[in-house]
Amino acid sequence: MLPILKVILLILAFTIGATFNGKLRSKPKFKPTIKTRENDDKSEMVFYEDLLHNLNNNNLLLQTASLSKEKLDISISTSQHRNAIRSSSYAGSIASKVSRDHNINLSQINISHINAGVELNNITYIANHLDSSKDTPIEIIERYTKLDSGNKNSYKNHEFQPSVKFPAVFSSFSPSLVSNIGNPEKFYFWGLDLQNTAEIQFNRSLLLSSEINYSLYNNFKDTISGPASKMEHVRTDKVQYLKNANLYIKRLQLDYIWSPRKDLYAKVSGGIFESMFGGFGGQVLYKTFQ
Numbered sequence: 184m185l186p187i188l189k190v191i192l193l194i195l196a197f198t199i200g201a202t203f204n205g206k207l208r209s210k211p212k213f214k215p216t217i218k219t220r221e222n223d224d225k226s227e228m229v230f231y232e233d234l235l236h237n238l239n240n241n242n243l244l245l246q247t248a249s250l251s252k253e254k255l256d257i258s259i260s261t262s263q264h265r266n267a268i269r270s271s272s273y274a275g276s277i278a279s280k281v282s283r284d285h286n287i288n289l290s291q292i293n294i295s296h297i298n299a300g301v302e303l304n305n306i307t308y309i310a311n312h313l314d315s316s317k318d319t320p321i322e323i324i325e326r327y328t329k330l331d332s333g334n335k336n337s338y339k340n341h342e343f344q345p346s347v348k349f350p351a352v353f354s355s356f357s358p359s360l361v362s363n364i365g366n367p368e369k370f371y372f373w374g375l376d377l378q379n380t381a382e383i384q385f386n387r388s389l390l391l392s393s394e395i396n397y398s399l400y401n402n403f404k405d406t407i408s409g410p411a412s413k414m415e416h417v418r419t420d421k422v423q424y425l426k427n428a429n430l431y432i433k434r435l436q437l438d439y440i441w442s443p444r445k446d447l448y449a450k451v452s453g454g455i456f457e458s459m460f461g462g463f464g465g466q467v468l469y470k471t472f473q
Contacts, residue, residue, distance in 0.1 A: 213273050215241045219284040230285045231343040237281055243274045246297045247341035253290040255282065255310075258297045258338040267296055271306040272313065272324075279313040295333055299440040300387025301448060302333030304472050332472045335442040347387075354381040359396060363421050372422050374401025378433070388441055394434040401425070424459055433458050446471050 219233045231248055238245040238259060246258040255278055264270035271294035282289050289310035296303045307329040359378035364371055376396040383391040403426035412419070425431075436454040443449055446469060453463035 213276075215273065215277050217277060217280050219281055227342075230281070230287065233285070234278060234281050235343075235345060237277050238274060241273070241277060243270060243277070245345065247338045247345075248343040249341035250287070250343075253288055253310075254293070255289050255291070256293045256295075256338075256341060258295045258302065258341070260297045267304055267306065268328075268330075271296070271304075272308070275308045275310075275313045276315055279310055280315065282310075283314075295338055297338060297387075299390065299438075301440060301442045302335060302338050304333050305331045305337070307331075330472050332446045332470075333442070334445055349384060349386050351384040352381065353383075354379060356380075361396070361398075361401065361425065363418075363425070369405065372401070372403055372405070372425075374403060374425070375399045388439055390438050390440070392434065392436045392438070393432070396431055396433050398425075398429045398431075418459065421459065 215237070217237050219237070220229070227250055230250065234248060234257070235245045238257075242261055242263045244260045246260055248255070248257045250256075257274065257278060259270070259274050261270050264273070274294050275292045278292055278294075279289065292308045292310050292313065293305060294308070295305045308324070309327050312324045312327065356377060356379050359376040360373065361376050362371065362373040376398050378397075379393075379395045381393045381395075385391070403422050432455060434455055434457055436452055436456055438450055438452045440448070440450045448468045448470065449466065451463070451465040455461040
């Protein structure tokens with residue numbers, strides 16, 4: 184009779200949870216640099232130029248502005264602040280300070296955010312609430328602040344529209360690690376590339392994005408032809424693709440973005456979306472401000 188082998192399997196597991204509802208870290212206090220010119224010329228153009236200078240110096244790029252009676256409308260674009268309420272309150276406080284320096288009495292400041300020629304929102308503040316010299320409780324500001332989705336053409340009717348030279352080109356270089364895990368021939372292939380990331384804006388709505396890589400080092404040439412398979416390879420042949428050239432296009436995508444109507448946003452795209460995949464497509468997004 185064969186001996187009976189008893190196996191006792193002990194499994195020990197740990198589960199760690201975290202709550203991300205609260206603030207993970209405190210935000211730095213906004214301390215804008217504001218400098219207005221001492222000029223006897225009190226024309227609106229001088230005010231607009233000071234507004235442009237001070238907003239741009241604080242990374243709240245002014246797109247358009249319009250002053251009428253005691254109301255100021257401005258549109259901005261910023262990539263430094265993800266929260267529209269935060270960035271609009273910053274822009275409004277700068278606009279409030281500049282207007283006081285120019286002896287302009289404002290009762291209302293409207294801030295809108297522009298991205299790719301589309302107005303994303305419109306946030307209305309009572310001007311006195313944004314006066315940094317007054318200690319206005321935050322609940323008062325929130326109670327009287329109006330939030331709304333953008334209107335696609337409202338900023339285009341503003342009086343002050345700084346000229347933008349198109350095409351606008353943005354380009355940067357950085358190292359990039361290229362890797363492939365789980366190839367049938369070898370578990371890990373890797374390489375180090377120099378990557379150029381660029382964006383060309385032909386106008387506010389038409390953009391060309393690209394990622395072009397130049398290989399500095401890799402071990403992709405160690406591979407041989409993989410085993411034959413009747414199934415679609417998908418990314419199994421990625422190493423074969425990467426070792427074909429030292430200079431290659433990783434992404435080359437053309438996008439056209441617009442807003443057909445309020446709360447509705449659309450985009451059509453074509454080109455090389457990512458390594459080994461190209462084509463064309465589109466997206467439609469319905470999104471209210473909330």
